[in-house]
Amino acid sequence: MSRENKLAMRLKRGEVAALSEIMDVYTPYLFAIVSNIFGGVLSDEDAEEVVADTFTALWYNRVNIQDSALKPYIAAIARNKAKSRLRTLHIAEPIPDDIPIIDCELPEEQYIVNELCEIARSAVAALPQPDKEIFQRHYFLYQRTEEIANEMGIKSATVRTKLARGRTKLKSYLSKRGYSYENIFD
Amino acid sequence: MKIYLTDICSNICPDDVMLEKADNNRTARIKATVFENIGEPMPSTQKRPMRIVLRTALIAAIIAVLLGVTAYAVTSFSMNRNEINTDDGAVGFWREVD
Numbered sequence: 496m497s498r499e500n501k502l503a504m505r506l507k508r509g510e511v512a513a514l515s516e517i518m519d520v521y522t523p524y525l526f527a528i529v530s531n532i533f534g535g536v537l538s539d540e541d542a543e544e545v546v547a548d549t550f551t552a553l554w555y556n557r558v559n560i561q562d563s564a565l566k567p568y569i570a571a572i573a574r575n576k577a578k579s580r581l582r583t584l585h586i587a588e589p590i591p592d593d594i595p596i597i598d599c600e601l602p603e604e605q606y607i608v609n610e611l612c613e614i615a616r617s618a619v620a621a622l623p624q625p626d627k628e629i630f631q632r633h634y635f636l637y638q639r640t641e642e643i644a645n646e647m648g649i650k651s652a653t654v655r656t657k658l659a660r661g662r663t664k665l666k667s668y669l670s671k672r673g674y675s676y677e678n679i680f681d
Numbered sequence: 682m683k684i685y686l687t688d689i690c691s692n693i694c695p696d697d698v699m700l701e702k703a704d705n706n707r708t709a710r711i712k713a714t715v716f717e718n719i720g721e722p723m724p725s726t727q728k729r730p731m732r733i734v735l736r737t738a739l740i741a742a743i744i745a746v747l748l749g750v751t752a753y754a755v756t757s758f759s760m761n762r763n764e765i766n767t768d769d770g771a772v773g774f775w776r777e778v779d
Binding site: 511512514515518519522523524526527528543544546547550551554555566567570571574575578590593604607608611612613614615616619628630631632634635636637662665 | 684689692698699703707708711714716718721723
C-alpha cells in the first residue's frame, strides 16, 4: 500500500496527525498550482489563504476521499477554490488559450459540466506521451508554455504544437458526443 | 455562465508530476491557519517518531529475551550430564582384555 493510500485511510479515521503529514507533503504542490492560477494577479498571501481553505475543506470532507485518489482530490479542490476566488473578483482566467466551451444558464448545468469533464478525461487519456503530460501541465496545473518547455527540456514551439494537437483531439471527442464548437477551437 | 476549457479539465491530474517550491515557513503558517480553522491542536512532529522508537526498542528487547531463553533451554536439554561425584573417592584402573 502506498504512502498516499495510508495517509488517506488515516485521515478518514479522523487522525489529525495524518492531516499534518498531508500538509507537509502537498503544501508546495498546491501552492504552486494556486500561484499558477493566480498568475501574479493575486499575492502569495492570497494563495496561502486558498491552500489553507483547501486543507480545511479536505478535513471536513474526509469521508468522501477515495484511498487511491488523494492527490487529484485535493488538487481539484485547490483549483476550484482558486478559480472561484478569481471569478469573485471578476479577474479573467490567466491562460490565454482557456477557451469558453459553452455558455449555459440551464438548471442541468452541473450535469453538463460533469459530462464534459468525463469526455475531456477520455480524450486526454488517449493522447500519446509527451502530449498527454503537456496537456495536463497546461490545463490542469496551469503551467505556462515556457515553464513546461523548461521543465521537460523541449522547445516552446513544440509545446504549443502539442497543445493544439490535444485540443483537436478533445474537439473530436466532443463532436462525437454531440458538442460541436467549430469556431471556438479553431 | 461560461464554462471554460480548464473547467472541464478538472479530472486530468497528472499522476507523476510534482511541482516543488518547498518553503517550510509557508507550510508552518498554513498549518497554523488550518488547525485554527478546524479547532484542533497542532500535533507535535516529535511525538510520533519518539513513539515509534520506543515501540521498536521494546519489541527488540522482548525478542532478545525470548531468543536467550530459548537458547538456554535448548542447550540445557541437549547437554549430557554425566557428572562424577569426586566426594565418593571413586578410583579405578584400566585393565587390558584380549
